[in-house]
Structure formats: C-alpha cells, structure tokens
Amino acid sequence: MSIDKIAIELSNYATVEENVPMSSLTSLRIGGNARYVVYPTTVVSLVEVMNLIKKYNLSFKVFGKGSNILCSDNDYDGVIIKLDRSFNECYFTEEGCIAQAGCSIIAVAYEAMRNGLSGLEFASGIPATVGGVTYMNAGAYKSNMAGVIEEVFVLHDGILEWIPNSKCQFSYRHSVFHLNPNWIIIATKFRLKPKPVHEIEEVIESRKARRIATQPLDKPSAGSTFKNPLEKPAWELIDGIGYRGKRIGGAMVSTKHVNFLINEDKATAEDFMKLVEEIQVKVKEKYNIDLIMEVERFNW
Numbered sequence: 001m002s003i004d005k006i007a008i009e010l011s012n013y014a015t016v017e018e019n020v021p022m023s024s025l026t027s028l029r030i031g032g033n034a035r036y037v038v039y040p041t042t043v044v045s046l047v048e049v050m051n052l053i054k055k056y057n058l059s060f061k062v063f064g065k066g067s068n069i070l071c072s073d074n075d076y077d078g079v080i081i082k083l084d085r086s087f088n089e090c091y092f093t094e095e096g097c098i099a100q101a102g103c104s105i106i107a108v109a110y111e112a113m114r115n116g117l118s119g120l121e122f123a124s125g126i127p128a129t130v131g132g133v134t135y136m137n138a139g140a141y142k143s144n145m146a147g148v149i150e151e152v153f154v155l156h157d158g159i160l161e162w163i164p165n166s167k168c169q170f171s172y173r174h175s176v177f178h179l180n181p182n183w184i185i186i187a188t189k190f191r192l193k194p195k196p197v198h199e200i201e202e203v204i205e206s207r208k209a210r211r212i213a214t215q216p217l218d219k220p221s222a223g224s225t226f227k228n229p230l231e232k233p234a235w236e237l238i239d240g241i242g243y244r245g246k247r248i249g250g251a252m253v254s255t256k257h258v259n260f261l262i263n264e265d266k267a268t269a270e271d272f273m274k275l276v277e278e279i280q281v282k283v284k285e286k287y288n289i290d291l292i293m294e295v296e297r298f299n300w
C-alpha cells in the first residue's frame with residue numbers, strides 16, 4: 001500500500017490507516033472505504049491532526065463505535081478520527097466520574113457499579129463510546145445522558161473548554177454537538193449517586209435480560225432506525241404497515257424488534273435506504289406521520 005504525503009504527516013502525530021472499509025468501523029457493517037483513519041493518542045496529537053486537516057482542507061468525521069452510523073457505499077475522501085484506542089481512561093470520585101470520549105459506555109457503567117455509583121444502569125447495554133452517547137444524548141428505559149452529564153470537555157477551534165450541561169441543548173437524541181460538527185468531545189463528566197452495588201447490579205442484569213429478549217443482537221444493526229414520533233412508537237407504525245420481516249436486498253426489518261433494520265446478508269447502503277424510504281412512505285400514507293431516522297447517514 002503506497003503511503004502518501006498527507007498520511008506521512010498525519011503519522012507524525014497519530015497511528016494512520018489508509019483505505020479502510022467503513023464496514024469494519026460500523027455496527028451495521030456497511031460502507032465504502034475511508035481514505036484515512038487516524039488514532040490520536042493524546043490531546044496534543046489530536047490538535048496536531050486537526051491542524052493538518054485544516055492545512056490540507058480535508059473533511060473529517062469522528063467515529064465512536066459507529067453504532068449509529070450508516071455509511072454510503074461510496075469511498076470517503078477524508079479523515080475518520082477514532083479516539084477509542086487511546087482516549088479510554090476513566091477517573092472516579094465519590095460523586096461520579098470523568099470518562100474520556102473513547103471509553104466504552106458499557107465499561108464505564110459496570111465500573112460505576114463496582115464503585116457503588118448509580119445513574120448509568122440504563123446505558124449498560126448500549127454498544128457505544130462516551131463521545132457517541134454524549135453527542136446523541138443516548139437513552140433507554142426513560143433515562144438519558146442529559147440526566148447524568150454534568151459537563152463535557154470539548155476541543156473546538158483549537159480551544160479546550162468544559163461545556164456545562166445547561167449549554168449542551170440536550171433533547172431527544174439531540175445535542176449542541178449536532179449543530180457544531182467541528183467540535184470534538186474529549187471527555188464527559190457524569191454526576192452519579194451512591195447506591196449499594198447489589199441494587200445497581202440487579203437493575204443492570206434485568207436490563208440486559210430485556211435487551212437479549214427483545215433485540216436482534218446476533219445481527220448487524222444500528223439499533224433503532226427511527227426516532228419514536230410523539231403519536232406512537234416507531235415499532236407500532238412499522239408493524240402497522242405489515243413490514244415485520246420485510247426484506248430489500250440484504251437489508252431486513254428484524255422480526256424480533258421491528259424498529260431495528262438489520263444487515264441480514266451483505267446489505268448495501270442502497271438496500272438499507274430503499275427499505276427506510278419505503279417504510280417512511282407507507283407510514284405517511286397510512287398514519288400521516290413522518291418517521292425521522294435516528295441512524296445518521298454519512299458520506300452521501
């Protein structure tokens with residue numbers, strides 16, 4: 001594989017991989033190749049990577065575990081930044097923790113449990129990074145990140161800043177980070193509450209059993225494909241149009257959880273979007289409700 005000038009310069013500061021299939025970076029296992037994937041090791045290395053991105057006018061995108069991203073089938077001529085190899089320290093106090101953006105939120109939730117700290121039980125089965133769940137205001141079982149985040153450490157325009165929860169504009173699967181795609185989340189501070197470990201463990205175990213019973217965890221997916229409209233849960237609408245098990249190419253509506261569209265067999269992004277759009281049209285026709293994608297499309 002030939003190494004080009006940009007790759008050489010990036011590799012002064014970070015591990016660089018070239019022409020990486022984005023299917024290997026996302027839970028849906030779909031997507032063309034990314035020109036560069038970089039793994040900065042420290043804030044300094046990240047800042048220098050950003051300087052090079054600016055110098056060469058490259059587009060970039062931070063990926064967490066790629067568990068909410070549908071990449072197009074096209075190649076991406078830019079830089080994907082991954083923090084999960086090095087930004088994975090978590091610091092606990094009696095009141096909570098500061099977790100770096102690359103930490104697995106599942107690992108942080110279990111570590112919180114071991115420290116007798118409650119609040120992250122709802123997130124103990126979300127296959128994501130701390131950066132990703134903060135960006136998404138991820139949630140489950142009527143709880144969400146907005147309820148436990150105290151502040152977020154962000155790199156923007158070469159400046160490092162703690163942004164308090166009140167300025168994060170959290171709402172349903174939305175945050176200020178959607179409005180500022182150039183901001184990079186470095187770490188998140190969680191405020192948690194003391195609780196006996198066995199009580200936290202009970203909740204985590206029951207959530208786990210529920211996920212295993214209700215979600216197609218053996219198939220590639222990006223979790224819930226659509227946001228739940230105010231009127232009715234998305235799964236009811238999809239079931240209502242008779243789309244449980246519906247398949248287009250390799251993409252399929254899960255029979256176990258109808259809001260999970262799965263990569264049943266070598267699905268392309270095109271298969272996936274055809275299925276999404278067909279569902280949106282039929283739901284609109286039958287219920288006059290707009291189903292909005294929760295899964296983010298990238299590189300279209």
Ligand SMILES: Cc1cc2nc3c(=O)[nH]c(=O)nc-3n(C[C@H](O)[C@H](O)[C@H](O)COP(=O)(O)OP(=O)(O)OC[C@H]3O[C@@H](n4cnc5c(N)ncnc54)[C@H](O)[C@@H]3O)c2cc1C
Nearest residue numbers: 064065066067068128129131132133135136138139185223
């Ligand atoms: C089996 C399964 C179950 C799921 N269950 C849930 C659930 O219960 N609740 C829920 O809300 N979601 C769920 N999801 C969806 C997904 O896990 C969440 O949306 C999660 O927040 C995505 O995190 P990630 O680290 O994978 O981020 P990615 O999918 O990689 O990225 C998501 C967005 O965050 C941005 N981003 C990531 N890291 C950073 C950073 N450091 N700085 C700036 N931006 C960043 C990305 O650029 C992108 O725009 C599920 C997914 C799967 C596959």
